Amino acid sequence: xxxxxxxxxxxxxxxxxxxxxxxxxxxxxxxxxxxxxxxxxxxxxxxxxxxxxxxxxxxxxxxxxxxxxxxxxxxxxxxxxxxxxxxxxxxxxxxxxxxxxxxxxxxxxxxxxxxxxxxxxxxxxxxxxxxxxxxxxxxxxxxxxxxxxxxxxxxxxxxxxxxxxxxxxxxxxxxxxxxxxxxxxxxxxxxxxxxxxxxxxxxxxxxxxxxxxxxxxxxxxxxxxxxx
Amino acid sequence: xxxxxxxxxxxxxxxxxxxxxxxxxxxxxxxxxxxxxxxxxxxxxxxxxxxxxxxxxxxxxxxxxxxxxxxxxxxxxxxxxxxxxxxxxxxxxxxxxxxxxxxxxxxxxxxxxxxxxxxxxxxxxxxxxxxxxxxxxxxxxxxxxxxxxxxxxxxxxxxxxxxxxxxxxxxxxxxxxxxxxxxxxxxxxxxxxxxxxxxxxxxxxxxxxxxxxxxxxxxxxxxxxxxxxxxxxxxxxxxxxxxxxxxxxxxxxxxxxxxxxxxxxxxxxxxxxxxxxxxxxxxxxxxxxxxx
Numbered sequence: 384x385x386x387x388x389x390x391x392x393x394x395x396x397x398x399x400x401x402x403x404x405x406x407x408x409x410x411x412x413x414x415x416x417x418x419x420x421x422x423x424x425x426x427x428x429x430x431x432x433x434x435x436x437x438x439x440x441x442x443x444x445x446x447x448x449x450x451x452x453x454x455x456x457x458x459x460x461x462x463x464x465x466x467x468x469x470x471x472x473x474x475x476x477x478x479x480x481x482x483x484x485x486x487x488x489x490x491x492x493x494x495x496x497x498x499x500x501x502x503x504x505x506x507x508x509x510x511x512x513x514x515x516x517x518x519x520x521x522x523x524x525x526x527x528x529x530x531x532x533x534x535x536x537x538x539x540x541x542x543x544x545x546x547x548x549x550x551x552x553x554x555x556x557x558x559x560x561x562x563x564x565x566x567x568x569x570x571x572x573x574x575x576x577x578x579x580x581x582x583x584x585x586x587x588x589x590x591x592x593x594x595x596x597x598x599x600x601x602x603x604x605x606x607x608x609x610x611x
Numbered sequence: 612x613x614x615x616x617x618x619x620x621x622x623x624x625x626x627x628x629x630x631x632x633x634x635x636x637x638x639x640x641x642x643x644x645x646x647x648x649x650x651x652x653x654x655x656x657x658x659x660x661x662x663x664x665x666x667x668x669x670x671x672x673x674x675x676x677x678x679x680x681x682x683x684x685x686x687x688x689x690x691x692x693x694x695x696x697x698x699x700x701x702x703x704x705x706x707x708x709x710x711x712x713x714x715x716x717x718x719x720x721x722x723x724x725x726x727x728x729x730x731x732x733x734x735x736x737x738x739x740x741x742x743x744x745x746x747x748x749x750x751x752x753x754x755x756x757x758x759x760x761x762x763x764x765x766x767x768x769x770x771x772x773x774x775x776x777x778x779x780x781x782x783x784x785x786x787x788x789x790x791x792x793x794x795x796x797x798x799x800x801x802x803x804x805x806x807x808x809x810x811x812x813x814x815x816x817x818x819x820x821x822x823x824x825x826x827x828x829x830x831x832x833x834x835x836x837x838x839x840x841x842x843x844x845x846x847x848x849x850x851x852x853x854x855x856x857x858x859x860x861x862x863x864x865x866x867x868x869x870x871x872x873x874x875x876x877x878x879x880x881x882x883x884x885x886x887x888x889x890x891x892x893x894x895x896x897x898x899x900x901x902x903x
Contacts (some may be wrong), residue, residue: 386741386743386744387740387741388739388740388741389740392740400620423632424660424822426635428615437741437744446806446815447806447809447810447814447815448748448802448806448807450743450746450747450802450806451802451803451805451806451809452799452806453747454750454754455750455751455754455798455802456750457751457754458751458754458755458757458792458798459754459758459794459795459798461755462752462754462758462759462762462794463794464753469761471791490744490747494744494747494748494751497748498748498752498755500725502726502755503722503753504649504721504722504725505721505722506717506721507631507717507721520827530883554680558716562656565683565684567683568679577896583734583790589784593785593788594788594791594792596651598792598795599793601792601795601796601799602799605800605803609803
């Protein structure tokens with residue numbers, strides 16, 4: 384899936400971001416560290432790595448159909464949040480990653496974050512959510528063989544990624560409180576978020592337990608029938 | 612002069628990114644207060660007192676964050692009181708208040724930004740760089756309300772068929788899963804039909820056009836240049852140390868020499884720019900109306 388149109392821009396960014404821009408941001412951040420601008424530096428690095436992922440997606444012979452399927456999965460994961468007891472973003476991202484590949488998984492996770500925040504509020508946390516959910520989808524794509532083979536594997540992956548997601552978002556919470564990262568504050572944030580995290584893990588567990596197989600089969604079927 | 616909302620989306624993007632970046636970058640009492648006032652005045656000039664309850668939520672967030680810093684951060688020389696042998700210091704309290712105010716300012720900049728930046732503007736901005744991403748984004752945005760409506764329809768049908776009782780957690784969960792499963796099948800098939808229809812009409816052949824056209828008018832250039840000029844004054848002033856601030860171990864007041872004053876004025880102008888435009892436009896409207 385080639386996301387950025389101009390080939391020149393893609394190549395330039397692919398080299399510039401990891402070797403020039405991210406080091407520059409970190410070094411500048413270190414130099415002004417006494418003024419405590421961790422939040423801004425982290426935000427810059429997160430945005431740049433999002434861009435890096437989007438640049439590295441290569442051209443693939445896929446038509447409109449795959450794009451539309453990704454749009455459908457994004458919309459389903461956002462619309463699913465309106466059904467009570469369901470928080471299906473993580474689970475659907477995992478399923479998409481496992482059955483349609485890591486790039487689609489990344490896009491579904493990242494875009495679901497943007498679009499659900501149109502309803503639940505945009506903010507500086509949006510890039511963090513995008514990166515966290517995107518990476519969950521990307522790794523699901525890399526682990527697609529074992530994840531597709533057993534239901535236990537996909538459930539374990541989903542629950543773990545739900546917990547990791549909460550942990551990553553707590554880093555953002557800590558950075559926003561104090562503009563400085565302290566372990567004691569991070570521990571406190573993790574502790575206060577514990578009920579949330581537990582609920583999230585349980586909901587992921589139930590969702591994947593009920594839906595991983597049937598949804599996977601549906602995606603497989605669409606893939607076979609229409610040659611996505 | 613036009614109301615702020617009608618300017619080119621690119622101008623909006625530059626304006627809001629600079630406003631929220633400088634308030635995060637220069638954490639200093641004067642600038643934080645200026646930025647917060649600017650963000651709040653823009654929000655209330657545009658929205659009046661709509662969404663009253665959400666402001667209470669923001670206020671609660673502000674209080675929690677202001678309180679958290681002194682509880683976890685024990686730097687600072689002036690000890691106010693001891694809790695569990697941990698000192699609560701004046702410096703940490705003051706820092707917490709201003710850090711929370713900074714976050715509140717960012718929150719309100721973003722709120723106005725997402726009200727102004729509708730989805731078609733977003734597509735206008737990013738459609739040129741990444742047409743595929745823009746397409747996926749716009750389709751997903753359209754599908755969300757469609758799916759929500761369809762999900763409700765499926766749910767109502769299932770309930771009318773007596774497939775589950777209410778007030779039963781397990782039944783409800785299973786019913787939710789069933790509805791969602793129906794939605795996935797329906798959505799995927801629906802999507803394929805859409806995709807085929809798009810291909811049949813020649814999607815992807817030739818350049819993508821926009822539904823809404825935004826041109827760069829002279830006022831757009833003017834506003835963009837003003838924003839960038841004020842931003843560079845603030846950044847240069849900040850780089851020269853005009854916005855330096857010492858929080859720990861003891862508070863030192865922000866600078867008030869000539870350079871600092873120039874920077875503050877630029878910062879204030881930048882923060883209140885859209886509010887001034889809105890109020891000016893409204894005044895002109897009232898004035899023209901009364902003359903007719």
